[in-house]
Amino acid sequence: MTIFSRIINGEIPCYKIAEDDRFFAFLDINPVNWGHTLVVPKHEEDYIFDLDDDELAAMTLFAKRVAKAIKEAIPCKKVGVTVLGLEVPHAHIHLVPLKCEGDMDFHKKISDPDPEKMKQIAAAVSSKFE
Numbered sequence: 001m002t003i004f005s006r007i008i009n010g011e012i013p014c015y016k017i018a019e020d021d022r023f024f025a026f027l028d029i030n031p032v033n034w035g036h037t038l039v040v041p042k043h044e045e046d047y048i049f050d051l052d053d054d055e056l057a058a059m060t061l062f063a064k065r066v067a068k069a070i071k072e073a074i075p076c077k078k079v080g081v082t083v084l085g086l087e088v089p090h091a092h093i094h095l096v097p098l099k100c101e102g103d104m105d106f107h108k109k110i111s112d113p114d115p116e117k118m119k120q121i122a123a124a125v126s127s128k129f130e
């Protein structure tokens with residue numbers, strides 16, 4: 001079982017943003033910027049483009065709803081979208097609020113993010129999710 005499946009199952013804590021019957025969104029534990037969120041399918045699949053068309057389309061639409069919530073909760077110009085998938089073998093979309101390109105530099109992660117701030121951000125974004 002992947003670490004993200006264990007998060008979805010509640011075995012490992014996370015700063016949850018939203019979920020529906022097929023997808024789950026939570027803050028990245030090592031954010032590149034405040035509000036950095038991961039969107040994952042509950043169904044375990046390593047490579048995002050191995051998801052079937054219906055699941056990939058639905059995941060994109062779920063990510064769109066999460067991005068809208070991030071944009072409303074966190075001051076930013078746009079919400080950037082990236083798929084890497086090199087570390088955790090469970091398909092995921094990175095959503096990062098951006099004021100400039102440098103806000104999405106995966107070499108510059110926020111080290112040891114303040115748990116209280118992460119909690120506040122998760123609550124703020126979650127409250128905007130529709």
Ligand code: 5GP
Pocket residue numbers: 003007012014015026027028029030031038083084085086087088089092
């Ligand atoms: P990628 O697979 O896209 O290269 O990177 C995986 C991402 O998942 C990283 O940004 C990393 O910080 C995040 N991540 C890894 N383990 C955990 C975890 O246990 N909890 C959370 N919230 N994020 C994680």
